[in-house]
Amino acid sequence: MNKLKTTFLGLSMCAASALTAHAQELTIAIVNNGHMINMQKVAEAYTADTGVKLNWVSLEEGVLREQVTSDTATGGGQYDIINIGMQEAPIWGAAGWIEPLEFGAEYDIDDMLPAIRNGLSHEGTLYAAPFYGESSMVMYRKDLTDAAGVSIADNDSWDNIKAAAMAIHNPDAGVYGACLRGKPGWGDNMAFITTVVNSFGGAWFDKDMRPTIDSDEWRAAINFYVDLLGNYGPPGSEGNSFNEILALYNEGKCGMWIDATIAASFLEVDGVAYAQSPNAGNPVGANWLWAWAMAVPAGSPNSDEAKKFIEWATSKDYIKAVAMHPEFGWGSVPTGTRASTYAYPEFKAAAAFAGAEMAAIESAAPEATDLKPYVGVQFAAIPEFPEVGSAVAQEMAAALSGAKSVDDALAASQAAADAIMSEAGYY
The missing domain is CATH 3.40.190.10 (Periplasmic binding protein-like II)
Incomplete structure (x- = not known):
């Protein structure tokens, strides 16, 4: 087994070890931005490792907001995972539209940039995990x-x-x-x-x-x-x-x-x-200040599996998986979510914008x-x-x-x- 395959399997197992052995399906509504599109390729290893089939619904930003809001508010159940942001997460969490998120110690939630974490929480509870953040x-x-x-x-x-x-x-x-x-x-x-x-x-x-x-x-x-x-x-x-x-x-x-x-x-x-x-x-x-984040609509029959995928897709290990993917590399990793990303010398060498991005996020009010x-x-x-x-x-x-x-x-x-x-x- 080559090094890349071994790495992907290890990363997937780290966050998804509790997944059931039989194949399940998750339907994921995402915004059609670059990092989300890249995730579809990186997540092929997740499916290979866990047997969980991922059905992607990629939508233009305005259309995504309309469809996700309508489906989530009415309990339509069309999606297991949805892309939402800082405007929706605390409001929908307080309203009970989306489920609270709790992850294992290895996820290291304290590594998440405070401004991003706070913006996706309500009364200290995280309701959406950031896939990437931005100013x-x-x-x-x-x-x-x-x-x-x-x-x-x-x-x-x-x-x-x-x-x-x-x-x-x-x-x-x-x-x-x-x-x-x-x-x-x-x-x-x-x-x-x-x-x-x-x-x-x-x-x-x-x-x-x-x-x-x-x-x-x-x-x-x-x-x-x-x-x-x-x-x-x-x-x-x-x-x-x-x-x-x-x-x-x-x-x-x-x-x-x-x-x-x-x-x-x-x-x-x-x-x-x-x-x-x-x-x-x-x-x-x-x-x-914004983050495109991943949340689980309340009452989803696949909520446990959905949360495990979100834990993997927003982890430190996912960032490393993108960095080591043959089509991407350090210059393509999702940014604006974790302090540790900005500490990698490989990332700083590949991303000339890193310092300016962090300064912008930290100065947002x-x-x-x-x-x-x-x-x-x-x-x-x-x-x-x-x-x-x-x-x-x-x-x-x-x-x-x-x-x-x-x-x-x-x-x-x-x-x-x-x-x-x-x-x-x-x-």
């Missing part, structure tokens, strides 16, 4: 900024970011100054837009949980966003989110991208440099503050937020495309959010 940062082509005679600094001003985008923007050569999310969705365009609003001193709600979308801070932020992306972004940006922009970047069409730190794992162009997220005077909330009375950076950790965020997302996409003025989009957003929050009984 956001600037990923820019230093060859282009150097050639244009401009620079980008950590926590730079938005004005300087705009000047840099203008300097490197060259649509005749197929290069756009700034590629930013524009596709509507509370976790799509609004993830980025909310950090811009935060950096301008805005928030989703005031201390009484009344929407503040018609504020001067929102107006300044959205006007800036529409101007920046409308003038120095690729055509059709209102249809672009993570996967679309990643493809554009790897085709050499983006000079700058401000998005999830995890994107750095999948960039294939040379000369990329990294900087902490810019702001307009308020650095708190300028970079988001999800706690409630005087400015915002809710937990969350690019979202609000309340049950109504997906509905509010989705409604506003459509209006922001309309403003970006030119279908509506910024003022009209903000007015419609305020009205929609107010109706949702009022009906929910907040005031």
